[in-house]
Amino acid sequence: MADLQEQQFANRVPAGDLAAADAAKACADLPGGTATASDGGAVVVSAACTVLAGWDRTTDGASRGELLFDRSWRRLTASTPAKDLWLVPFSAADPVRTLRTLNRAAPGIGRALADAVRGVEGGRDRVARPAG
Numbered sequence: 001m002a003d004l005q006e007q008q009f010a011n012r013v014p015a016g017d018l019a020a021a022d023a024a025k026a027c028a029d030l031p032g033g034t035a036t037a038s039d040g041g042a043v044v045v046s047a048a049c050t051v052l053a054g055w056d057r058t059t060d061g062a063s064r065g066e067l068l069f070d071r072s073w074r075r076l077t078a079s080t081p082a083k084d085l086w087l088v089p090f091s092a093a094d095p096v097r098t099l100r101t102l103n104r105a106a107p108g109i110g111r112a113l114a115d116a117v118r119g120v121e122g123g124r125d126r127v128a129r130p131a132g
Contacts, residue, residue, distance in 0.1 A: 016057040016069055022102035023054035023072065026109045035110035035117075043114035072116035080108045 013020075027035075033046030048068055055065025076085070084087060087101040 011059045019102040024106050026104035035114035037114035045113045048117050073110045075115050076112035
């Protein structure tokens with residue numbers, strides 16, 4: 001029971017542990033540090049790549065990168081089938097060691113990052129955090 005409680009209330013982001021490093025690499029691979037947003041506009045995401053690469057995978061108030069990862073991850077997983085998202089897909093026969101290695105060439109990674117950057121920079125996706 002204690003292990004389950006610790007996991008439930010931990011400030012780690014499991015999806016971040018699985019995919020943030022590969023997402024940062026996919027971001028860095030975008031030509032010219034630019035991605036195309038859903039509306040077709042170009043968005044410079046190079047600073048976002050650095051933020052994702054340095055993110056500590058936690059939700060601490062001082063953790064840089066959590067909001068950006070959350071917004072881009074939600075967009076990516078909503079628009080990309082799981083079979084296209086992972087190089088090693090989930091297997092019920094090996095649940096502990098599967099669902100790993102994000103497909104850095106998955107369709108939608110650049111778009112998800114561009115849309116997330118716009119949302120965070122534009123203030124539309126800001127999350128109020130308590131002071132202190």
